[in-house]
Amino acid sequence: MIIDCAGKKLDLTCPQVMGILNVTPDSFSDGGQFLREDLALEQAKQMMADGAVIIDVGGESTRPGADVVSVDEEIARVVPVIEAIQSELAVPISIDTSKPDVMRAAVHAGAGLINDVQALRVEGALATAADLSVPVCLMHAQGTPQTMQNDPHYDDVVPEVITFLNERIVACEQAGITRSKIILDPGFGFGKCARHNLRLMKQLSQLVDLGLPVLVGVSRKSIIGKLLNVSVEERLAGSLALASLSVWQGAKLIRTHDVRETVQAVNICNYVMQVDDFD
Ligand code: 7PJ
Numbered sequence: 001m002i003i004d005c006a007g008k009k010l011d012l013t014c015p016q017v018m019g020i021l022n023v024t025p026d027s028f029s030d031g032g033q034f035l036r037e038d039l040a041l042e043q044a045k046q047m048m049a050d051g052a053v054i055i056d057v058g059g060e061s062t063r064p065g066a067d068v069v070s071v072d073e074e075i076a077r078v079v080p081v082i083e084a085i086q087s088e089l090a091v092p093i094s095i096d097t098s099k100p101d102v103m104r105a106a107v108h109a110g111a112g113l114i115n116d117v118q119a120l121r122v123e124g125a126l127a128t129a130a131d132l133s134v135p136v137c138l139m140h141a142q143g144t145p146q147t148m149q150n151d152p153h154y155d156d157v158v159p160e161v162i163t164f165l166n167e168r169i170v171a172c173e174q175a176g177i178t179r180s181k182i183i184l185d186p187g188f189g190f191g192k193c194a195r196h197n198l199r200l201m202k203q204l205s206q207l208v209d210l211g212l213p214v215l216v217g218v219s220r221k222s223i224i225g226k227l228l229n230v231s232v233e234e235r236l237a238g239s240l241a242l243a244s245l246s247v248w249q250g251a252k253l254i255r256t257h258d259v260r261e262t263v264q265a266v267n268i269c270n271y272v273m274q275v276d277d278f279d
């Protein structure tokens with residue numbers, strides 16, 4: 001499946017890697033490092049060289065308990081970076097935001113995909129995304145980033161996430177966003193405790209069976225820290241293990257801070273999955 005991101009092609013025939021470019025001063029893993037446009041551009045170039053096929057620009061940290069950022073501040077962070085990447089590189093750019101005004105400013109600056117951890121539930125987001133006519137990633141989250149890790153509850157997490165995503169697909173279609181423009185994401189770590197995340201990972205193929213491309217974001221997340229008792233800097237191996245399990249079950253896009261290593265893991269998975277195709 002090939003997705004048109006505002007004129008740039010995102011080819012998900014084989015599983016691919018999305019590189020994370022945080023332009024937040026408080027991002028938990030690379031806080032403040034890439035605030036300046038030139039550093040951000042260098043980082044984007046490096047991620048492309050390492051094999052990322054799309055760059056995800058985010059100006060609001062959605063880590064648990066993070067501060068809320070104003071619309072103006074978020075736009076001031078992401079737009080110069082998107083413009084810099086757009087003018088220098090041919091890579092598709094996604095904007096990680098839930099705010100309609102940020103979506104609009106980012107797409108006008110050159111972003112070609114809206115990556116929304118609130119699945120277009122903020123007032124005006126659905127209509128804005130439809131109007132901008134770019135593809136969207138719909139992610140499941142229970143609660144808001146400020147409160148989501150306060151005792152998340154599900155009767156049965158996998159069917160509940162699937163029902164939620166199905167409802168958001170219908171909402172998108174009613175707003176004029178066709179299925180060909182939709183990517184799905186179970187939202188690892190967003191209102192989920194370790195067991196919920198593990199269940200979702202084990203049953204990820206059920207989400208893949210909905211027939212739309214699935215994106216997985218597990219890079220350096222706290223579930224790895226919890227299970228292995230390791231700090232953020234020590235979560236690469238755990239991230240690669242979860243990325244591999246995701247690809248094996250059919251995920252098409254892996255969102256990561258560590259592009260080079262993740263591309264290697266994804267490519268190895270893909271060789272195994274395709275071995276019979278070349279006989
Ligand atoms: C995700 C995201 C994710 C999608 C973040 C972090 C927190 N977008 N944005 N999926 N996570 N689609 O990177 O740890 O899992 S921000």
